[in-house]
Amino acid sequence: MFHNIELDKSQPIYIQIKNYFRTMIAKGMLQKGERLPSTRELSSALNVSRNTIISAYESLVDDGFINIIEGKGAFVSDVNVSTNPGWSTDWTTRINKYAIEARELDIVKHEASWEKGMIPMSSISPDPELFPMEDFKRAFMNIISFESYKILNYGYAQGYKPFIDFLMEYMESKGVNTKGKNILITNGFTEAFEILISSLTNEGDYILCENPTHNTALKIMRLKKLNVCGAPMEDDGISLEDVEKIIQSNKIKLAYITPSYHNPTGITMPWEKRMKLFQTIMNYSIPIIENGFNEELRYFGSHIAPVAAIGGEGNGVIYIGSFSKVLFPGLRIGWIFGDRYLIDYLESVKRSRNIHTSFMDQAVMYQFFKEGYFEKYIKKVRRVYKQKYEKVVAAVRKYIPDAKLYGDGGLHVFIKHEGIDSRQLLEECIKHNVIFTPGDIFHINNEGRDSFRLGFSRVRDEDMEIGISVIGSKIEEMKK
């Protein structure tokens, strides 16, 4: 009966043999007291060395599945198997409203998704082929030699200290005053925003933000039952007039803004407007949560300091940083920078959620920066993405000449085109293997059907024209 043990090269042979017996015993197919084949017998049946069988049996002894009786053989231990049929329930009736809504608002579960062969204009992930794998491996080997097991054991909820110190200096080099501030490391932007919203708002609170805005942020605010008040975007960022109006007619608790490479529009707010925005909101003592999304991916013009830098010695701005949009999103590393008393509370919330963010990932990321690999990498990708950006802009002007194009860099542009229905357009384009993100996803009341976002980070150069020409021709067809 044991001839049918399937062995492959995926893991050590002795473990495969062990697992086979473990499962047989656990399922009751080999029962208490039953004798296993002798090591000699099994070794010849499976054509593996006797030592391999001995190792497998020893491991089964260690796991408490068999006993070996000297001179007699190996016997199944006192392992019990249930004959209880169990019971079943319809879990969909036991899930609470929160989980039902999390699923309803989960676009991955409801939107068309990229399939092999499609031109991926829906994606704004970095192009992984640009990842400096050798540098990454070196960073890993260097930090693991230096920190060894320290980064593999429990760490601190706040984060890996050298990385926090590094990020504090990084914030300073953006012109941000770090006095009285602190940092909490999170699993990317999403966790940072979710923890902030969970800790600072209550159901029914009013939040001011750009409309359109980041769909993940919208989801989180909706899940918390907040009233999201959106001020429309102008060519240079959020409309200050509307900001003022919204604040005057609602009791706004927090403002959430993305001043650089705004998602989805790609707009970067100029310095003067940042100053005015800050002043407007500050006049009402409303704290700002600033999303530092893609700030590293500037490739035109002078450095523009984040709104957090305008906050000076004050503590009215909370800044969420993340490298995930640029580098190794799979690691999920982000941070919250803000008043140190606030961070102290958020740290406890973080601990109650998942103890801390992977210390290994934080340490490798830290080392990656310290070695200067990030500098090298960002230099390279800025060049590549800038070229792609220029290509996308040229192609949009050529194939969708009537469109209004937004976007000052980063990994995406945003298109508005009077009279189109981007949902219908998407449907048509998918038939021709072109996928992008319809604008309504980013709008507070699902308006904005005349707009869509084009990610270009993962579009191959030769596909850029093809993709946009398809979109252009479908728009033409729909006009008729």
Add this chain to the structure above:
Amino acid sequence: MFHNIELDKSQPIYIQIKNYFRTMIAKGMLQKGERLPSTRELSSALNVSRNTIISAYESLVDDGFINIIEGKGAFVSDVNVSTNPGWSTDWTTRINKYAIEARELDIVKHEASWEKGMIPMSSISPDPELFPMEDFKRAFMNIISFESYKILNYGYAQGYKPFIDFLMEYMESKGVNTKGKNILITNGFTEAFEILISSLTNEGDYILCENPTHNTALKIMRLKKLNVCGAPMEDDGISLEDVEKIIQSNKIKLAYITPSYHNPTGITMPWEKRMKLFQTIMNYSIPIIENGFNEELRYFGSHIAPVAAIGGEGNGVIYIGSFSKVLFPGLRIGWIFGDRYLIDYLESVKRSRNIHTSFMDQAVMYQFFKEGYFEKYIKKVRRVYKQKYEKVVAAVRKYIPDAKLYGDGGLHVFIKHEGIDSRQLLEECIKHNVIFTPGDIFHINNEGRDSFRLGFSRVRDEDMEIGISVIGSKIEEMKK
């Protein structure tokens, strides 16, 4: 003025010079249009090569902080600096109840903590010196060569597919029926439990669990405002009589149990009792969340299948697994195993929280298992911890002879001693550099002052007797 740039070996010199100027400019100490020293001048002032200065300046150009005018030099770009003083708020008044309670219930912020030189009987982390660092590095290098950038880019909320498949087989080898089930990878046990409680309960719901129980689980239930109904522990696990009584007099929504190496008591529930417990709870159609805490750390007796195995084809049991207590807690890897429709909802909740758990960490963990390193490791640590366990038991019998000792393995034992106040005892012991965890932390109404938990995983052999003799002598003194 630039002679005071401090250079060290922590990172490439050109980056340090760049960061110096970046910060100077960002802070307004070097202003718009100001000329930077010539590369020649600075290279001689700092005694570094001119190429280094050129690299630093190029990088400043890339970041938009300076412009280089051919033949004229390097000048600060149009970088704006705020003179707005900002504004400040008292964040402690803006934090909501949830965050305040998260901080109040955060024992790290309120309990005595280990300090250098203390015998760490409060810890139940694995001993990091046992971590197989070379195997870990090999696992990393192997998976990164094979999967390359795939595991560094965005992954899927559910988890890394090969790891999920591996864990499904692992559950089977525990005797669990995997038909109709699925797995969600989480950031350790804490996130798994938090997501489950967030998705399945509403404020005021009644939950049945052991009393005492895992303090992190208690914290999470308290934060969600649940009514926690505790059934006392007997020598072989939760009292079935009390379970029945509690269910009859409360509308219990979920049961949460830890049948193996229960935290804090260390008790492992025998098979027959597991069967009875399952049947008792099943009679009322109450789902069970089973914590598979430390199941891998058995070192006595036959394998005892988890309660999830009793569930058979049914879907009434949700199993939370984690290797964190045994291996690499710093990586934060756990999983929820349960009905696939349930997992589908939980996946959306996970996505809304932090997109997914680090794909690199999942992949390295997977590879670590596939290579057979876990087998090697667990064999070694079982031997070590078993010896420590035997030492701790012998020392308790010798120095605290009147104590009642609980614990069948794992990384800790639990002590009850009539008439003692473990808080007062702890205070005395800390003076002698011995720290442990007082029992009230694990009790639902902070009772159990006559008990405490002794972790032994990180106690050196020579300290075991010392630590426990101190506790014994303090108990003797307190009796007087």
